[in-house]
Amino acid sequence: MKNIKEDEKLSIMNHSCAHLLAQAVKHLYPHALFWVGPVIEEGFYYDIDLGEDVIKEDDLVKIEQEMKKISKDGKRIVREELTKVEALEKFKSDPYKLDLINNMEEGTLITCYTQGDFTDLCRGPHIETVKDLRNFKLLKVSGAYFKGDSKNKVLQRVYGICFDNDTELNSHLEWLEDCKGRDHRKLGKELGIFMSHELVGLGLPLWLPNGAKVFDLLQAYIREKEESLGYLHVHTPCMATSELYKVSGHWDHYKDDMFPLMERDGEEFVLRPMNCPHHMLIYKNELHSYRNLPIRIGELAHDYRFEASGAVCGIERVRTFCQNDAHLYVRPDQIGEEFAAVVALIQDVYNDFGMEAEYYRLSLRDPSDKEKYFDDDEMWNKAENTLRAVLDTLGIKYVEAIGEAAFYGPKLDVQIKSAIGHELTLSTCQLDFLAPERFDLTYVDESGEKKRPVVLHRAILGSIDRFIAYLLEKTKGALPVWLAPTQVNIIPVNIEYHREYAKEIYELLRNNHIRVELDDRNEKLGYRMRESQTRKIPYTLILGDRERDNGEVSYRLHGKEETITLGIDEFIKYIDIEIKAKKNN
């Protein structure tokens, strides 16, 4: 996907196109008022106040036509400089522009741009003439809160994108079409990964046999990695008394985003939204010597969060999900080393999946937001400076993001670009000085004194659910052999003559722990091959006279045309190596 924002020429073009959109909207809806129309990675948008009027998806066509008409007239785009007083006078009847002007610093050069009958306050720059805006497309329309605040009124937001030439525009539109085929919700249905049902509820997916297999394999994969690094895995209940979250501090911050209280016999329970408090209690269960730290407690744990209905999406954002969670209890002098180990694990896992981090984000608190963040300046400064120093020592390049920290501490987020261009956080490592205080965690140091450990919260695959969504979109559903629910599909050419040999091979592969199916239905070979391919099974074996007489198998890889014939032992050795290597497609 082309990032419009990073391309200077296209940025100017798209921003000019936003003005063209506004002009067309003004022609069609004379009462329209305009807020802002910025360039974004995916093109541009404009936020519009239409009063009682609504722009619907179908209306985009006529707006586009009006834009084309204006473009054909080919008016020049004229820049004009204004003083603040002049600007206030010029836009005196437009509350949105007055809002913008009044919020500008004294002495800022104010400019506006005019094209034909339309003038808009704007910093620019713009292209010379609207004539050059020909290859654009309006993509979608939605509501958007004024100034991004859900307490404010909703404006209409129209999205579009503009290119230099129609070839680029068309290839972009093709890419958008391709994204629909990659959507994990579509693939999840087609490949029998998961389903949902309104009787179960929103955001509560049911994992079908194929999906459950992938789920289990990923759990086993990461658990093994973690075990080799000294993690200790536990199982803890998916609920607790509300008291636990009052102790941890989560209650004050998140009680509205939890499933509601369950009350019985005077006790109050909630479904857990995270695992930290349970793990803190496990740490506290025994005395710890400074010699035994770090202690790494891991769990593949199901959590429950009452996500806003509009936020729920397939298995990417759900109301119950399985976190690949762990809490590392370290001495202050071990923070750097342990942090480095987490980053190394992330990189190791990404290498296995052929993934790359888009960028690393150091998420810091917003000091002015006293409501969200635990109020202890000293603690925050210490935590943020420690984390910054650790990252600098490790030589990790990062972007600092104010207001992205957890309420209890700063974190390193590893940002990923999904195959359809969405930025998402999968892996995270967070530094927490607060939980040890809240739970009064200690270890005994060399002089016999009780000291506070530091907690690192970390997730590598993030949630298994979201990771599978990511993988499906990345691979278009053709999972690598080691993760494929069915790895080998056997098709005997003739049911009668070749079934016995096919069964023999089937048993042999099964005994070698290969996930294999035998398709001995009374259907034509072409029919069964087609189904094998659409199910995206990595290996399809064709067994007929030739193979049977020579003790061979012929296989065809998913998406490939050619057939390769190997001796059966050779084939098993070959596929076994591929599975163990966790080779990517």
Place this chain on the structure above:
RNA sequence: GCCGAAAUAGCUCAAUUGGUAGAGCAACUGAUUUGUAAUCAGUAGGUUACGGGUUCAAGUCCUGUUUUCGGCACCA
């Protein structure tokens, strides 16, 4: 949650201005016995998401709920 759009057979989709709910695939039965992406014929399959209303008549119009989709806000 907010602004919009949508929901028809297991799946993908049809159904003039309100006037008898259809097709392909899948399933089932039979025929066919096949060397790399769909063999032929037949059978069955529906309170049109759920509830209420308007109408002689509702898949179609109005309304409430649920779910899905595009965004916004949120994301410990």
